[in-house]
Amino acid sequence: MKLSTIAKTSLALGILTTGVMTTYAQSANAEVQTSVQNNNQSQDVNDLLTYYNKPSFDHRNVRGYKTGDKVDFVDEKYNQHSEVGLVGNNKDKYKSDDDLSNIDVFVVREGNGKQSSDYTIGGITQPNKLTYKDYVKRVPFSVESTSNGWKVEQGLGAHEISKEEISLKELDFKLRKKLIDKKLLYTDGKKNGKIVVKMNSGKENDKYTFELDKKLQDHRMGDVIDSRNIEKITVEL
Template sequence: MKLSTIAKTSLALGILTTGVMTTYAQSADAAVQNVGVQIVSKEAQILHDYYSKTFWDLRNVNGEREGNVVKVIDKSQLTEVKLLGPEQNIIKDKESSQLDVFVVREGNGKQAPTLSINGITKTNKNQYYDYNANPPVTLTKKNDNTIYQESLGRFETNKEQITLKEIDFRLRQKLVKEKDLYKSSVSNGKIVVKMKEKGIKNDYYTFELNKKLQEDRMGVVINPKDIKEISIDI
């Protein structure tokens, strides 16, 4: 075989071999990148599932207390609300009326009755046709040396009393739906509810996004008119 023929054959084999190796490397890298995008930690998935749940906002219902549980019936549906933290002192009588209950089902089953934790406030004394309070909500994203801010509108409520449970849940559910919270790389950050009165002990409330709101804090009740603004950092 001529030397020129051998050289051409070797060159062709080299190109073919290199091409195969390059293609394999690219495919392997792409596979690793795809796996990285799809991976969501177990903790983040649990939070995503919880804050994606349907909630019920029961208004002006009656409750019967047994120990640290309040039983509420609305439209033939029984809900058992476990009282933890300061909310245990809100319902003192065995039977209470004019209650509002923010319900999020605990657990993953379809058990009856519905089990929920805290979220009870007193029903409004006055009637509102739109909202009672609507503090602004601002989102701040930090990426390397870049800081990006945008308005998420206002947190509107027509309640005279509201629990931290409802504020936390509604805000996080909005982030899950609109900002992919707990998907991709968005799993950390915090929500800060800033109050107007600076002289009180708690002039702000913070919700850490990498964990579920503590159960004993779910029952903390505040006047939404006292909220100055809400900031979210992710």
């Protein structure tokens, strides 16, 4: 029996052990599509608060197996199975299982039903090439708002990033979670504004924007950037 066959057999056993049947995938996908029909439209503040208050999981150095537009993996440390949807550029990024032999995956489970509890979108990155004691990058993090015609800037310290390569999914999720914890977002109906991640290339348009009145679009969740090239992060409220 080939090594890849043995590995996939082990994955299947791991999935069964966790009590998750992969035949749930279609219904899970359908539930996700129903819950958010159009990521380009403004969403209800309570729905946004529910999503960005979900638990997140950071799986390191796992092996994935690609089938169509999804990747399955089991984190053996926690015996946890997850199914990762490949959307947008991710569909063509991973050609075979060899491209997924050692990956990190940031997981936020989509949907609210039991059948979708193992389904996530994007968040796949390559492990760090170097060893770091605490973090890879500390990025200046601040909030800009307007009061009585004056622009006010509030420093929020530094946002620490532990990965050389980070997905927009992880960056967006963790930044919004910080704002929620500080009662600056999705409290008292507050949901307008954007997060701007400015890169240090010196080019004005070299930046990434997350609109706060909607969940990050599915097709962007698999996009990755080099965290070491981030200059600053500004929240415009």
